[in-house]
Amino acid sequence: MPRVAVLLLALTTLASVAHGAPPQTEAAAGRARYDGHRVYRVQPASSRHVAILQEIQRRYPQLDFWTQTIAISRPVDVMVPPELQERITETFNGYAMPYSIFIDDVQRLIDNESSHRQRAAGFDWTDYYPLENVYSWLDSLVEQYPGVVSSVVIGSTFEGREQRGVKISFGDGKPVVFLESGAHAREWITVATATYIVNELLTSTNATFRALAESFDWYVVPSTNPDGYEYTHTSNRMWRKTRSQSDDRLCVGTDPNRNWDYYWLDEGASPISCSETYAGPSVFSEVETRTLSEFLQSISDDLLVYLSLHSYSQLLMIPYGLNYERPDNYDELMEIGGKAVDALKQRYGTQYQYGTIYDIIYPAAGGSIDWVKKALGTRFVFEWELRDEGQYGFLLPADQIVPTALETIDSMVAILQEAVARTASR
Numbered sequence: 196m197p198r199v200a201v202l203l204l205a206l207t208t209l210a211s212v213a214h215g216a217p218p219q220t221e222a223a224a225g226r227a228r229y230d231g232h233r234v235y236r237v238q239p240a241s242s243r244h245v246a247i248l249q250e251i252q253r254r255y256p257q258l259d260f261w262t263q264t265i266a267i268s269r270p271v272d273v274m275v276p277p278e279l280q281e282r283i284t285e286t287f288n289g290y291a292m293p294y295s296i297f298i299d300d301v302q303r304l305i306d307n308e309s310s311h312r313q314r315a316a317g318f319d320w321t322d323y324y325p326l327e328n329v330y331s332w333l334d335s336l337v338e339q340y341p342g343v344v345s346s347v348v349i350g351s352t353f354e355g356r357e358q359r360g361v362k363i364s365f366g367d368g369k370p371v372v373f374l375e376s377g378a379h380a381r382e383w384i385t386v387a388t389a390t391y392i393v394n395e396l397l398t399s400t401n402a403t404f405r406a407l408a409e410s411f412d413w414y415v416v417p418s419t420n421p422d423g424y425e426y427t428h429t430s431n432r433m434w435r436k437t438r439s440q441s442d443d444r445l446c447v448g449t450d451p452n453r454n455w456d457y458y459w460l461d462e463g464a465s466p467i468s469c470s471e472t473y474a475g476p477s478v479f480s481e482v483e484t485r486t487l488s489e490f491l492q493s494i495s496d497d498l499l500v501y502l503s504l505h506s507y508s509q510l511l512m513i514p515y516g517l518n519y520e521r522p523d524n525y526d527e528l529m530e531i532g533g534k535a536v537d538a539l540k541q542r543y544g545t546q547y548q549y550g551t552i553y554d555i556i557y558p559a560a561g562g563s564i565d566w567v568k569k570a571l572g573t574r575f576v577f578e579w580e581l582r583d584e585g586q587y588g589f590l591l592p593a594d595q596i597v598p599t600a601l602e603t604i605d606s607m608v609a610i611l612q613e614a615v616a617r618t619a620s621r
């Protein structure tokens with residue numbers, strides 16, 4: 196038997212929980228807790244390390260891989276509950292896999308993250324807010340800016356919530372920028388950043404920014420996965436997927452960023468419902484991705500720029516998530532990407548990498564930006580992985596909302612300036 200096979204066989208005996216168990220400690224009643232859960236950063240240095248990590252991922256469904264796919268020399272962040280820490284680190288050591296503890300106690304970070312639970316109403320960017328507050332804030336804008344802000348209902352979710360956004364227009368008929376965020380429920384910084392951008396579009400007095408804001412029609416959907424977002428506020432802070440369920444599935448939820456119709460389930464996506472990257476039972480099985488795609492289709496003639504916000508890792512990505520092809524305007528998107536990350540760095544020195552999803556993060560099929568590029572032919576398509584690089588990961592403290600939003604806007608401005616210049620010269 197080859198040596199790796201023997202080693203993996205040995206690993207089998209370590210697995211104590213049946214495959215397919217829910218990946219997280221879901222408290223019977225109330226909120227899931229993460230006391231003593233650690234996030235390890237592992238550096239797979241060989242294809243053997245990759246194979247072992249994939250095997251660990253398969254055998255221990257209760258481990259939450261914060262980095263979704265495993266590849267050589269890419270750091271992998273994995274959250275491990277206390278009862279498995281000894282075993283898992285023994286395994287890392289046994290295979291000489293370099294690792295370090297990135298987060299020592301996930302629950303402590305959750306507790307420190309924000310004080311939103313004590314607040315009943317209101318909205319600002321000193322804190323993370325639940326869906327209800329986001330939606331009432333959007334409502335208040337519609338009232339406050341009649342003729343400029345209108346409410347857009349994309350559809351309704353699996354649990355019957357509205358999937359809502361706003362249209363901001365200072366005179367209809369301009370090229371459209373669509374900003375999608377919150378696809379992954381636990382990536383709270385994306386919802387906060389998207390709403391901050393909305394606020395800037397309406398209130399900024401900076402002349403350059405104003406001119407840019409007013410030369411587009413904007414659609415912003417701060418939370419494209421409202422069921423998931425709500426669930427992260429009420430029940431489980433670390434929830435990622437949608438909340439769809441059916442009798443023939445063991446686990447709840449589909450990864451909305453694996454459910455779009457571009458090489459669906461081909462790579463970097465799972466057919467197993469308990470996986471965090473479950474692609475769903477079929478293409479566009481999720482009402483949230485289906486209705487969003489239909490909406491995008493309906494505005495596709497005017498859609499010039501599609502922007503998507505995720506976290507974390509500090510990356511600016513362009514299509515595609517597969518090796519098979521590059522976008523036809525790859526060179527153009529790379530040039531713009533370079534300018535955008537330079538602009539982002541100016542303010543606080545925050546460093547981003549840029550490139551195609553496949554080249555700079557990992558193979559991941561079925562994501563929204565790939566579909567938008569391929570199916571709609573939208574010219575300027577970008578996806579951010581916002582702050583940070585893993586120190587807090589998804590649990591970015593609320594005092595980083597404003598700096599994150601400001602630097603993100605700097606990069607967005609660079610992209611839009613390029614979009615304007617390049618479409619004018621045609």
Ligand code: 0X9
Pocket residue numbers: 261262263379382452505506507512516552556559560561562563564565578580
């Ligand atoms: O895995 C993902 O969906 C994204 N990373 S995240 O940590 N936010 O979950 C990156 C995927 C790359 N993007 C696309 N495939 N569109």
Ligand code: ZN
Pocket residue numbers: 378379382452504505506
């Ligand atoms: Zn994400």
